[in-house]
Amino acid sequence: MAESTKQQVMEIRAGLSHALGVAENALGRARHDEGTAVTRWERIRAAAESRVRKLGAARDERLRSVTAWHDSELAGLAGAAAGAADRAAPGAAGETWSSWEPTPLPKAAELRIGRLLLPEPPGAGATEPERPGRPWQWEEGAEEPAPAPDVPALVQLLDHGHVVVQGDRKLGDDVVAALLLRALGTSTPGTLQVIGYDPEHLGGGLAGFAPLAPVRVLTFVAPNALGKLLDDLVGEVRRINETVLAGEFSSLRELHAATNRRPEPWRVAVLLGAGELNRHERTQLDRLLRTGAACGVHLIVHGLTVPPGPGIECVTAAPGDEARISSGGDLPVRLDPGPPQQTLTATCRQIAEAVAAGPAPIALDSLLPRPEQEWRESSATGVTAPLGDSPQGTRVLVSLSDYPPHALIAGPSGTGKTNLIYAWLGSLAARYSPAELAFYLLDFKEGVSFARFAPGRRDQSWLPHVRLVGVNVNTDREFGLALLRFLGAELRRRADAAKQHEVTNLAELRAEDPGGDWPRIVAVVDEFQVLLAGRDSVTNEAVDMLEDLARRGRSQGIHLILASQDVSGIEALWGRPALVAQFSLRIALPRARRVLAEQNTAAESLPRYHAVVNPDSGATEANQVVRVPSAGDRDRWSTFQHRLWRRLPKDSLPPRLFDGDTQPRLADSPDFRSLIADDSPAPAALLGETIDVMSRSARTVLRRAPGRNLAVLGTRTEEACAVLATAGRSLAAQFARDGARFSIACFDPDARAAAEALHARIPDCGWYDASNVDWLLEDAAAESTAAWPADRPHFILLYAADALPGGKAAGDQLRTVLRQGPERRLHVLGWWRGAGLLRDTLGGPSSRTDPIGAWVALDVHGSELAPFYPGAGAPNWYPRPWRALHFDRSVHRGAEVIIPYGVS
Ligand SMILES: Nc1ncnc2c1ncn2[C@@H]1O[C@H](COP(=O)(O)OP(=O)(O)OP(=O)(O)O)[C@@H](O)[C@H]1O
Known part of the structure; x- marks a missing residue:
């Protein structure tokens, strides 16, 4: 038993020992597994953290680029708006007061009254902290987005409509002053007239503009004369519609664009508080609001209720961001301050001086047809071209034909005789091709005034119609004779051809002989008194030939233009009444004597740059006053001449240039x-x-x-x-x-x-x-x-x-x-x-x-x-x-x- 107990103990021990070993093994494995799991968990945790970080960075980056895109998009739009505004309101129309000065513009512009307040980009102002907040998310040195450009608040007045200002009285006054000053500063002095109606302050509202009053750029109407003012303006509109636009154009702006002419000034009536309007006044005001702008009659109304309508810009004056303009919708407007007093006074004085000095020149372009219309006219029965505008805004046309056949021009030195000849020749040359019209030009003055028509050292072009240019011929009167002899020979050639074809004048000859070379000839002799000076054989021969040419040239398309500073003293001329009678087109510049009829004194009171054109030998009833454009600018002339010259065939011969000052070779x-x-x-x-x-x-x-x-x-x-x-x-x-x-x-x-x-x-x-x-x-x-x-x-x-x-x-x-x-x-x-x-x-x-x-x-x-x-x-x-x-x-x-x- 003992043996079996021992045996059993040993077995149990062995069993226990085995179990212990197994358990230890299991424990070791479990511990290992735990270690592995912990490591893995830590790895996973670290990866998760890193991903979160990366995602955050990516999100921030994305957010940043969206913000930047949005900012730049907004800035771009604002820039485009500012650029468009700059184009619509260049120079004095849009410049801020700190650097403002008058800059007359070729056409009416929109006028700045303040600044449009565009929506702020989300990156700006309140949202600023959301910009990348972590150092690693903001690149060092990256540019801050540019601040949004200033976008001006513009209103249209001249050639467009009317402006009604309401709201704050004082700020409204500043708006009116700004508008007026900008309108004056963008137009050529004298081309804008202001009529003030200010019953409450008796003109005090426009006191800063007072220097304009003596030269009548600014006039005031009496407190009880609003009705008369409106009637007068309605009358102007009617007249302009009838005689200036004359059914041909729908507005002065259109007329200007088509013809480069601006025959009427802008009339800006400033109505500052009118109380209650009576029925008639209301009707006339409505008429002007409807029809005035087309005729350059514009209203700036402040302190009077005017219902909104087409062409009427309504400005609500208010402090801070509360102001509005009707064309700007809901966008708030920050109004500019009123113009600085010093700028206002200086500008008004400058304009007044310029107006007092006389009307500003008008550009030659106003006489020229559009390039595609050039050389379209036939000279079969005569040549007709505008010489400028009458004071009533109608075009004054001047003809050379059977009647009147020849012209006599007189103007004391410096009154613009040469300029008038340039302008006339330019106007003709643009309308008739060289096959229709030929020029022979002789200047007895010392100097080279006609030399611009012939090729020179600086400019190889010439005016295609010109066949002969004589300059510096003052001592060579024989050259005048030579020209007259040449024209006499041409006259005979034409007369012979007419006889052969059994016709009596150039129009018939051209009809009979369409292939022939029969341009009308215009011969200009400037300072022709030199040719007729002295009692000698040159004068005698010249007068005889002039008389013959004048008498017979009429029907053969040979026209003479004789110009002189003073025709009254030319004995050889007045001794031949039959010769003078042929020169039935008379042109008198200011203070020219005797060129018009005895009792006709129109030239005595002519303003600068004007002329009296009289196609009936100077009879008073035939007077036409014309304001002659300036043709003196060489660059403009050269552009025009080049355009015509480029149309000539390549092998065309230049005109003969006779220059009395150079030695021939x-x-x-x-x-x-x-x-x-x-x-x-x-x-x-x-x-x-x-x-x-x-x-x-x-x-x-x-x-x-x-x-x-x-x-x-x-x-x-x-x-x-x-x-x-x-x-x-x-x-x-x-x-x-x-x-x-x-x-x-x-x-x-x-x-x-x-x-x-x-x-x-x-x-x-x-x-x-x-x-x-x-x-x-x-x-x-x-x-x-x-x-x-x-x-x-x-x-x-x-x-x-x-x-x-x-x-x-x-x-x-x-x-x-x-x-x-x-x-x-x-x-x-x-x-x-x-x-x-x-x-x-x-x-x-x-x-x-x-x-x-x-x-x-x-x-x-x-x-x-x-x-x-x-x-x-x-x-x-x-x-x-x-x-x-x-x-x-x-x-x-x-x-x-x-x-x-x-x-x-
Ligand atoms: N219509 C005009 N508009 C602007 N400037 C003009 C005009 N007419 C003449 N002028 C300027 O006046 C000055 C004198 O003009 P211009 O030479 O034609 O006169 P003139 O009568 O021919 O004088 P002169 O006989 O002494 O040569 C020039 O500087 C010319 O540019």
């Missing part, structure tokens, strides 16, 4: 350029440029015949050398290398350089001076008396022939050459430094002068030339710089003035 002479080396038996020596419409060269033909020598007379070395150089070069150009012989002899050291220069230009030319000229003369005298003419011509150019050395023997030889040489093809082209010295060479006072068949006189008086001039008289010649008198007895009836070619 031989190299530019078409006659010189066309010379060919054909060994002609009748070579022509060119001498200088003729004063002519075409740039022709004066010439003397040196054929084999007695007397075919040329003498240049006078002491002016440079000019004498220029004439001889032209003659020598042009002759040389007509011969092959051996075709002619040239010899140059020079006896004046001052001329030596020029003589040598010519010598260098002519191949194989002989050179002689005092030391060896005897060889030349001996040889030449022998040739001159030979039995047969030489086989080639010999041209002897003598510089200072009067200083020929060699005494009597040499003198005799030279005489022989002069008398007999030309028949044997020996020609002398000599320079004598005086007409008497030439006479001495020829053998003294009783000698014959016919060996000198042609001469060019420089500083030699007409009377000294008598022996070399046919008939009893002497040519009418007073020396003037760089001009010469040319006479060739084989072709001329009288001498002609020429311009030596510059040395180049």
Whole structure:
């Protein structure tokens, strides 16, 4: 038993020990599991925390970007609104008072009265703390969103409607003052008139604008005159509708946009508290509210109830954020303070001064049709173009046709005569193409006023209609004659064509010959009194030709415009009543005398920049007052001219420019350029440029015949050398290398350089001076008396022939050459430094002068030339710089003035 008990104990012990081992194992595993679980739990917890953090950051980031987007979107919209407002209210219309100054604008703008208070972005103000609050969520250095721009509160007045101010009286007064000042500051002085009605304060409400009263930019009506004011304004509206808009336009704004004209001022009536209106006043007010704005009549009403309506902006004046404008809906408005007193006074004074100085210029554009309408008119029966507006706002049209055919313009210096001509030509040039209308322009004034129409160094364009421009012609009256002769020739061409087609005037000729070149011609001669000054042959010929052109040009489409500072003193004109009568279109600038009829004094009281246009020889009933736009601005003119010029075909020729102040160049002479080396038996020596419409060269033909020598007379070395150089070069150009012989002899050291220069230009030319000229003369005298003419011509150019050395023997030889040489093809082209010295060479006072068949006189008086001039008289010649008198007895009836070619 004991054994079995022991056995049992052992078994139990073993069992217990086993159980203990198992339990310990289980405990160890459980502990391990617990450790694992704890680790896992901690990991999971850490991950969860990190995710929460990340989600928070992502949420914050998202929130931040949504806020930023919203802010920038709002700022963008506000910026766009501010930009639009800037465009709608540029310069003085929208500038804040701190930097405000008047800036007249080309068209009416909206006017600022305060600031629109746009909704604040949620990021701003109260919501600020919600911006990223944790340091890691806000990037260092990131830009704060820009503050929302200031969006002005604008109201429309000029060319749009009326403004009614209600609410706080004092703030309302500031609004009225701001509106008025901005309206005045954005319009050109004088183009806006203010009429004040202030029964309570008797004008005190507009006291700051008082400087405008003396110049009538501001007028007040009496407390009991509201009815009359409204009646007057209604009357203006009716007149403007009837005569200015005339059914063609629905408003002045439309008229302005279409024609660039603004013939009527804006009239702004400020009604400050009117009490009760009677029925008539109410009706008239309603009419104005309905119809005034189209005619530039606008009302600013303060302290009077006006029901809302189209075109009426209602401003509710209130402090803080309580103000409103009807076009702004519910958006609150913060009103600007009233304009600073100093700004107000200074601006009003400035405007008053400008108005007192006279009306502001009107731009040339107001005369021009739209570009797409240019060159549409036909000149078959005449040319008609506006010259400006009448004081009543209607356009004043000026015509040249069968009646009136020609115009006389007068205006004392500085009254705008040249400007009027520019404006008229511009107005015509825009309407008629160059095929319909051609201009010939001559200005006898010193200066270059017509030069703008021709290509210049700075601007290569020209006015396409212009065929001829003469500037600086004050000393070259002959150029006036040349123009008249040219027009006379054109008149004959037209008359012949008319005869051929059996018609009597240009309109019929054009109908019969549609392919012909028959533009109307308008020839303008500014300061034409210079042409008719003096009792000489130039004046006589000019008046005769003018009379003929004026009489017959009418039906052939040739129109003359003569302009002068003072026509009253032009004897040659008033001595020919028949001539004056043809100039039935009269244009008088302020204070012009005698151009209108005797009793017609309209020009005496004309304001600046105005003219009286009278198409009926100055009869008072035909007066039309016109305000002439300014055509003086070179840039504007140039833009206009370029536009027309670009329409010309590429190969169009520029107009002929005659500038009396510049020396022509031989190299530019078409006659010189066309010379060919054909060994002609009748070579022509060119001498200088003729004063002519075409740039022709004066010439003397040196054929084999007695007397075919040329003498240049006078002491002016440079000019004498220029004439001889032209003659020598042009002759040389007509011969092959051996075709002619040239010899140059020079006896004046001052001329030596020029003589040598010519010598260098002519191949194989002989050179002689005092030391060896005897060889030349001996040889030449022998040739001159030979039995047969030489086989080639010999041209002897003598510089200072009067200083020929060699005494009597040499003198005799030279005489022989002069008398007999030309028949044997020996020609002398000599320079004598005086007409008497030439006479001495020829053998003294009783000698014959016919060996000198042609001469060019420089500083030699007409009377000294008598022996070399046919008939009893002497040519009418007073020396003037760089001009010469040319006479060739084989072709001329009288001498002609020429311009030596510059040395180049
Ligand atoms: N209608 C106008 N509007 C604005 N400015 C004008 C107008 N007419 C003339 N002027 C200006 O007045 C000045 C004198 O004008 P303009 O040269 O045409 O006068 P004028 O009578 O031809 O004088 P002058 O004979 O001395 O040349 C110029 O500066 C010109 O720009």
